[in-house]
Amino acid sequence: MKYRELYKMELSGAYLFYGSEKLLIDNAVEYISKKYIPKGMETFNLAFFEGKALTEEKLIAFCETLPIMSDKRVIFVKDVTAFSENVTKDFGSFLDKIGDFCILVFLDSENSLNKTKSFYKYFSKRKRNVEFGKLDSREVLRFVEGYIVRKGYTITKTDLSYLVSKSSYNSKNIEMTLYDLKNELDKMLSLSVGEVVNKALIDESLTENTDSNIFNFLNALTNKDTEGALKEYRNLHLLNEPVQKILFMFIRQVRILISYIELKGSMYKDVEIMNEIGIKQYEYGKIAKVAHNFKVDFLYDFYKRLLIVDESLKTSSVMEDVLLETLIVEFTKK
Template identity: 30%
Template sequence: MDYKDMLKDIKNNNLKRVYLLYGNEMYLKDYILFDIKKKYIDKAFESLNLIYIDGKETSTDLIINACETLPFLADKKIVIVEDLPLFTTKKETSNIDEEELCNYLRRLNISTCLIFIINEEKIDNRKKVVKTIKQNGEIVQLLKLRDMELIKWTQSIFFKNDKKVSKLDIQFFLNQVGYYDASSNRTLYDLENEINKICSYLGDRTTVEKKDIEKGVIKSLQNNVFALVDALGQKKTDIALSIFNDMILENEPIQLIFHMIIRQIRMLVLTKLYEEKGYSQGDIAQKINVPAFVVKKLVSQTRNFSSSRLDLVLEKALEVDRAIKTGKLEWKLGVEMFIAELGE
């Protein structure tokens, strides 16, 4: 189940008795909770009908007692338990009796909606409590928004600020902020902050242009790596070295920069391979597990490389990586030699 299905449950007044929310996009969690409060909670009785519990400090009895109290002048009581260690593989001490909690979830009062929230990318699906929630309620994964859904959301935030922006410029904005970068932990909250900065910079102007985005947003690591590899493809060694040194000045770890360079080259090798086999950009996106707009950029970048040159670049990168890790080369020197050699 995704967040949109839970929003439908709220809208249709069809809340299940128990939910487990987890994932890396907590903006969606807050969006869901906002809708629940708006639909079910009267502000005058909020302290009685909406209960927050810190999962790291609670016990089975406290959770059960909170759920057993009937709602006051309302149809539903909402109990939210956040960051209960029981759901992850992490070994943390807990006062939760899993067997007792599972037994209670099977007979949870229909007037109560119990919502567990885990601010983690993964849960332990082997746990009995997870299986019990699947049988008696719903598990909602809060994933990053993708493709058109992300574009529509971004457009709506600009619109909320009374600004207009084209879809092409939205894609440019998303590339710049690095929402989908492999090393990125950016959320929709971060994107919203970046949008607010751009809108403040615009002042009374109502149309957002590419130059406004360039001035208002700091380039992500992935974006800089893409530009560096692009320069390598065009054999512009001076530009590639300049980008590399700028990243170091921005305090990006050299090890991470080189790791991202190798990752970018691997994605180019795969993109070139699938493209030559006749795969569509949509199919390639699924194969290498990146958004469609990223594949579009990758396909464009592969034009600078033949298949044999890409293989050579990847082989050289791995060779330098081994030399650095075995102490034969120092990190900065090794990466600079790699850039210089491939730019010749």
């Protein structure tokens, strides 16, 4: 089921929300909460549970409790992956019998649930698996225009298209979410001196699309091109790309390499690996060509180092450039 269908129907029973766009999931959670729970009755009829701390018995008991001064009781279960690992075979039978007064939503905001297992298949078979995936070109135009208008600004269709093209949202090489795009829009609007978003404001905020620079940086890393990787890192730095974001892309690339090598070694098919990692054909092809450059033990050790560095950048004033350049050199050593 596409997420937009939720806004056109009356809900009851159990659903699974999953996908890469956490902003869309969060919007749907807010919409359902406000639509079905009267103001002031949230304490009695609205509940959020953490999946790793929730037992099947507790959830069943809560779902069977009638709402108070409301037609519905709404329950959200976060971190569904952790919860799904401990459910019994009879849990599906319970879900089939949930009363119409109850809306139970499992949230896979990290998009980590194994879609080959029975928990996901239960929802898929009943068409109650709701995907919140990346927006297509027309949808992202509507999203950006709507956001700008709600903030009290105007923009022409021409400048709207230009703005979206200057962002990295539609990039094949950059994992940019709507939350990232929203942050870029907020930064741009904060620079406005009027109520119109025009090309000059867009250029002032988004000085250059960093798509090609990020791609070139990651490509140089995985090809063990030390000089090229350092050059592209410095280009990104000149474009004021945050070190934290560059490091995030570095960490993601190493994680994907590890997953590819492990799954390929376990005889997974290409399409199964893409689905498991969550990448498209274009990026998969790039990873497949360079994976032979690395041993999995090295990648695991380096991944741990990157996570430590990531934490240190958040908590201390270390010399970011020196640290990142040192990691780049070590990763690309032949």
